[in-house]
Amino acid sequence: MWNLGEATVRQVVAALSPDRELDFFTVQTYLRRLEAKGYLTKRRDGRSNVYRPGMRPDRVVSQVVRDFVDRLFDGQAMPLMQQLIEDRGLSAQEIDQLQEMLDQLKFRQRKGSK
Secondary structure, eight states: OTTTSSBOHHHHHHHSOGGGOOOHHHHHHHHHHHHHTTSEEEEEETTEEEEEESSOHHHHHHHHHHHHHHHHHTTOHHHHHHHHHHHHOOOHHHHHHHHHHHHHHHHHHHHHTO
């Protein structure tokens, strides 16, 4: 939806990859659910609903990840991190990036405890 800006159900179906093989009614159901959760907004245009993003992408990702961690890992981030690292592995560059993030987190925590 962020790429489309706003679109009807038919326009969303047309924009999806042909590999997805989702029919009109399935896409319509998904759009209604996303609208009910606040991820999309809609307006009427004649007989059609026109949907548009209701949140920025970073906010959606944050909420979805938070919900995922709450439901699958009882709100604990470490088991998710362990699973991702063990399942997917990390390149040397990704390990360096992760170490830098951890160092910054430690610095902020130390700074905040003073």
